[in-house]
Amino acid sequence: MFDPAAVALLKYIPLPNLAGTVQNFHLQRALPARSDRLMVMVNHRISSKDNVNVRYFLNSSHSDSVSSFPSLTRTASSRQQNMGLSELHTFSPHLMNTFSLNFNRSRTLTLNPFANRQNIAQQLGINGVSDNPFDYGLPIINLTNFTGLDDAVPSLSRPQTVRVVDAILWNRGKHNIRLGGEIRRVQQNTLSDPNARGTFTFNGYTTSDFTADGLPVKGTGFDFADFLLGLPQATSSRFGVASNYFRSWVFAGFVQDDW
Numbered sequence: 654m655f656d657p658a659a660v661a662l663l664k665y666i667p668l669p670n671l672a673g674t675v676q677n678f679h680l681q682r683a684l685p686a687r688s689d690r691l692m693v694m695v696n697h698r699i700s701s702k703d704n705v706n707v708r709y710f711l712n713s714s715h716s717d718s719v720s721s722f723p724s725l726t727r728t729a730s731s732r733q734q735n736m737g738l739s740e741l742h743t744f745s746p747h748l749m750n751t752f753s754l755n756f757n758r759s760r761t762l763t764l765n766p767f768a769n770r771q772n773i774a775q776q777l778g779i780n781g782v783s784d785n786p787f788d789y790g791l792p793i794i795n796l797t798n799f800t801g802l803d804d805a806v807p808s809l810s811r812p813q814t815v816r817v818v819d820a821i822l823w824n825r826g827k828h829n830i831r832l833g834g835e836i837r838r839v840q841q842n843t844l845s846d847p848n849a850r851g852t853f854t855f856n857g858y859t860t861s862d863f864t865a866d867g868l869p870v871k872g873t874g875f876d877f878a879d880f881l882l883g884l885p886q887a888t889s890s891r892f893g894v895a896s897n898y899f900r901s902w903v904f905a906g907f908v909q910d911d912w
Contacts, residue, residue, distance in 0.1 A: 656883025658777040665724045665791060665802060678800075680723060686716040702743045710735040720803055724766070725791070727805040731761040747824040751833075758813035765790045765805040774850055783849035783892040793852040797876040808845035814838065829911040837903035842896075849892035859884035 669677040691711040698704050712733045719726050739753040767773055767789045774782045779792060787807050794802040820833030857874030860882065864870060879885065 788849035811842040834906040841899040846892040851890040855879040
């Protein structure tokens with residue numbers, strides 16, 4: 654009577670390695686992490702009226718993590734970059750212009766061990782879920798009395814911003830007048846399906862004894878028995894177009910007078 658999909662998922666649930674029926678599994682393993690940073694800055698005086706500043710910053714990191722079970726690992730990698738260029742031009746001792754260009758981009762990727770590699774849902778015979786290789790992984794199994802299976806949801810985020818700013822400083826007598834503006838191009842790029850492989854909730858309802866009125870008798874059902882029989886109390890899935898690309902423009906201007 655055991656459901657084939659449930660039997661196949663049992664290999665991802667480890668046997669107890671501690672005594673007792675509560676808190677009876679201990680997991681300890683090495684989780685490597687790496688972080689690299691690079692920063693470069695160049696200041697150059699082109700002429701008596703022009704000064705240029707260029708800077709670049711890179712932060713790259715990679716880390717592994719694990720949930721409650723050894724096979725449910727997560728790999729996260731990120732790369733942040735920031736590049737800036739600024740130029741100060743002196744027209745006269747009373748008039749100066751500052752121009753700056755900035756580029757900022759971040760990339761964060763989260764994967765489980767099966768993404769783009771192994772179609773677990775197809776092997777288990779689970780239909781109606783995403784067949785996108787990026788979404789591959791274990792279905793989410795929620796249990797009432799036991800720790801369930803909760804595999805990492807693959808995601809890719811790549812926001813970036815390009816910013817151009819120009820400002821003029823004009824000294825006239827007792828007045829320091831500043832005026833300028835900014836143009837910003839903002840991009841938000843994400844790739845993720847929140848529940849692509851399906852969520853299955855088992856709480857002992859379907860293996861409970863029922864009264865004549867059709868109500869479950871408290872304490873008679875068992876969530877793991879429901880799981881073995883493949884009889885969830887509730888299921889859900891959510892997937893579709895995994896990519897979201899948002900674009901926006903930002904414009905700003907200012908005038909300031911210090912008197």
